[in-house]
Amino acid sequence: MPRISAATVPEHRHQVHRRIFDAFADLMAQESYDAITMARIAERAGLGRTAIYHHFPDKAAVVVGFASAETEAYVAELEERLASTPDPVLRMRYYIRHQLEAGHTFHMGLGVQLVGRLPDSSRRAIRAHVTAVEDVLRRILAEGVESGTMTVPDPDTALALVHACLTPRDLPSEQVESFVLRALGCP
CATH class of the missing domain: 1.10.357.10 (Tetracycline Repressor, domain 2)
Incomplete structure (x- = not known):
């Protein structure tokens, strides 16, 4: 089971989502939407390649x-x-x-x-x-x-x-x- 980095699971989820959104915004500032992949968002957010799918399906x-x-x-x-x-x-x-x-x-x-x-x-x-x-x-x-x-x-x-x-x-x-x-x- 993965460790959480906050006091509660909802707080951890919020933090992970914020990292994903920040990663997405950073990538969008640099390139086109079509060039961005879930794997690249996950990498930029500091998540494992498949971990992002626990939060967003696509x-x-x-x-x-x-x-x-x-x-x-x-x-x-x-x-x-x-x-x-x-x-x-x-x-x-x-x-x-x-x-x-x-x-x-x-x-x-x-x-x-x-x-x-x-x-x-x-x-x-x-x-x-x-x-x-x-x-x-x-x-x-x-x-x-x-x-x-x-x-x-x-x-x-x-x-x-x-x-x-x-x-x-x-x-x-x-x-x-x-x-x-x-x-x-x-x-």
Whole structure:
């Protein structure tokens, strides 16, 4: 029986998963998804060649697990940041800044090219994680409309347009923030 490197089995499993996700992220930063194998992820994570399969059945499952862990951390950090103010306009400013700042890390390589190579079940699982981030924005938009500080005739369209504005990472953050707030009719 393998030794665990933590006080509890769940903690050990979490640590191993984190090592696998870090290894996957490192490899994705260096090469294409197709060039990465489970054996290479295991090696980079410091696991035996077959030990990784005790945690994930295949590379697509690693991607889904990675996306899940990253999304949970991202949303938790975002929610913590938003909890400091009830003002919807300030909450929107925080949301925009967080997306622009933390998005560089969070959106690592999980673009259309990668997600398009995954099985349908994996794509649906990743979409569920994207929905968690969208739900935060949807809530801020609803609060803005309710308080009268935002004009949002169609929340779904506004959500898509706000996220489209936050996609380019090379634009000045202040200008993106100003543009989005004006588009939402914020004072």
